[in-house]
Structures are given as structure tokens and as C-alpha cells.
Amino acid sequence: MRHSSSGSEPDKRTLRRQFLAVRNRLTADDVRATGAALADRALELPELTHARTVAAYVSVGSEPATLALLDALRARGVRVLLPVLLPDNDLDWAPYAGEDSLQLVRHGGKMALLEPAGARLGPAAVQEADAVLLPGLAVDARGMRLGRGGGSYDRVLARLERAGADPALVVLLYAPEVVERVPEEPHDRPVHAVVTPEGVRRFR
Template identity: 35%
Template sequence: MQTQLPIKELKKALRLEALARRDALPADYRSNASLQIADHGLPAIALSPGEIVSGFWPIRSEVDLRPLLFALRDKGARLCLPVIVDKQTIIFRELVKHMPMIETGFGTSGPHEDAPVVDPTFMLVPLAAFDERGHRIGYGAGYYDRAIARLQGLGVNPRLLGIAFDCQKVETVPDEPHDVPLEAILTESGLRSFGSIDKAN
């Protein structure tokens, strides 16, 4: 326990610094960079027919992932978005055409509760900061860490692709035993791959 507090404090400082850099990006830069992310990501991501891909609707100054998500749907992917169930848990509901979006917690929007709950096999993961090893710092609530662990417990080992702007890169993310490294990071400058993100199951 004595070694965890400094790591958490360091993660918090790195998170705040990276998010401040992201917040400082002009809106037109974020819009153009989001389109570049879609352009880089679409040819690099290999999917099996009907594969379930989780994404996220942008909040605050996040990457607008919608261009990439819709392009992946055109390639045959089934899309889903995270929904906060309680302070510990997120589930994923399928993004079904013509079904209304609702507020789903933490400032996010997601599919209506009538949408099917699914288990993604490919996850586009939001983050606050990342390093060149594929380690990420989330927003501090641990939702994705627990969701990934739950999926792995079910025998689903989703491929993990982090989504960020270049300015969110830090020199080193202090990792802990429970942290799951990403297979790749996708930014406006391209794909940094650490695993087999470009190989379909």
C-alpha cells in the first residue's frame, strides 16, 4: 500500500497535465485531427465480419470518434457504446440505427436501454495520457480496467486500441500490476502498434 499512493499521485499529475494540453487545442484543430484519426485508423484496423466494436461519443475536448466509427460500420462492424450502470460498472449497448441516444452518466451519451447489451471484441479506448510502451492513464474512475477484466473473465480477450491526440503523450506512464497495456495507440499522426491490432481474429 505504501508504494501505491505516490504512483496514484503521479498518475493524477500526468493526467491533469495531458488533459490541459488537450483542452488547449483549438476546436478546428481537434475537428481536423479527428478526421485524420479516422483516415489513419480505417485502413489499419482489420475486423472479422460482424465483429463488435466499442467506441465512445466525445465529451469535453476528446477526439470525435464518430467518423471512424461510422466508417467501421460501413465495413461491417457492429458498434456499441459504454453505459455507466453504477460507480463500479460499465456495460456496452449496441448502437442501433434509429434508436434514440440518452444520457448515460459521466457526461456521456449512449444507446437507449432497449438496445441489446453486447460484449465487444475490439475496443476503442478513451484515455487521458499514454506512453510509447502502450500504457495508458484513464480518467481515474477505473471503469475500463474493470470492464476489460470482466470481459477477460468471460473468455473474451478484446483487442485494445487507445484513441488520443498527440499532445496527450507522456514520457512514461507509471504502471501497476492490474494495468492492461494497449495493443496500439491511434492519433492524428498515425498508428503506433505494440501488438496485433491489424490482424482480425
């Protein structure tokens, strides 16, 4: 799949619609099956093998399923931090204590998200992570990620950079979402690796 790199937001909006349309055709069984394979591939990453703290997220809808991976990390003794969306689109963090500890939270006109019910640790807690698992819609050959457009993870990445923190940045996707090029803007930061149900690709 070939995409231009004009860097303009309208291009990003068009691409987001295209990738979401493909995802929305997946069945619940498709998502479940790929989630198990995604966990297997991700758990082979040295960055996750040696991590003590991983900042992750709970997938919703047709996103690549993350619960199997979250549970496997927790079973390894890894401290897993999950995001809590704030009114200004920034992210607070709370520890993952198993699927039963998640609650469905509706954020106005935005999508409903599964969020941890535990004590909030503050937006700076992500700086303690050895690895950060990022949602996205696509990543290109340079490691540039196309997000959903809310800007929450742009803030997270900027916060990590300001703090001098350098965790492994890993995006979780379906294989067709690894493309030649996506539009980028000056604030965009490349990720270190992408994990799909089929395998891992590194960018630096």
C-alpha cells in the same frame, strides 16, 4: 515528454491534470479536424478492417473525436457497441444506431456523456467484440494506458481477461499524448496499439 514510473496514484492525478489542461485549450474546430484524421488512420488498422463487432465510445468535450469513426464502422456493416455508465462505474453496452440515437445523460457530479438509447445488452456484451476502442489521456512506449481514473475500463479489461476473450485493444489519443512512460499499477493492462490523427503505433 518524460515521466517517472513510481506507480503511485498521486503521480497519475498530476499527469491527468496536465494532459487535460492541454486538451482544454483545443478549439471545437481542432477537435473536429483531428476526428476526421483519426477515423482515416483507425480504419486502416487490420484489426478494425476484419472486425465484425467493435466496442467503442462517444467522445465528449476535447477528447479525440470518435463520431466520424463510429459512423464509418457502421457504414462498413460493423456492429458497434457503446457504453452506458452504471451507478457503480461499471459499463453496460448497447448498439450504436447512428448519431440520432444518442442521448446526453448526466451522471451526478461526473461529466455528461452521450450514450446509446437502444436496448441494454449487459456488461458481458463487450466479450463479443473483436476490437475494443479505449479512451485515455496518454499511453507509453510499453502500451500502458493512463485513463481518467474512474476505473470503468479497468473493469472491462478485467472482465475480458476472466472470460478468456482477447480482442484487439486500441487507445485513441492526440500525438503528444504518446509518451515515454506513465505510472502503472498491478491491475493495469497494456493495449495493443494507439491511433492518433498522425498515424498508428503498435506495442505487440
